[in-house]
Amino acid sequence: xxxxxxxxxxxxxxxxxxxxxxxxxxxxxxxxxxxxxxxxxxxxxxxxxxxxxxxxxxxxxxxxxx
Numbered sequence: 001x002x003x004x005x006x007x008x009x010x011x012x013x014x015x016x017x018x019x020x021x022x023x024x025x026x027x028x029x030x031x032x033x034x035x036x037x038x039x040x041x042x043x044x045x046x047x048x049x050x051x052x053x054x055x056x057x058x059x060x061x062x063x064x065x066x
Contacts, residue, residue, distance in 0.1 A: 030061060
C-alpha cells in the first residue's frame, strides 16, 4: 500500500459535521492541501474576513518530509 496523508477538513466544508478527514496518496498531498487552503480562503472572503496566519507551503511540506 502506498503512503498516504490525512488532513482534517474545515467544518464549514463539511456542513457542520464534527470531524471529517481527507485521505490522499502521498503524491497528491500537496495538491490536496492547497485545495483545502483555497476553499478556506474563499469562504473567508465571502464572509468579508482575511485569512489568518499560516505557515508557508514549503515549510509544511518539509515538516511532512515531502
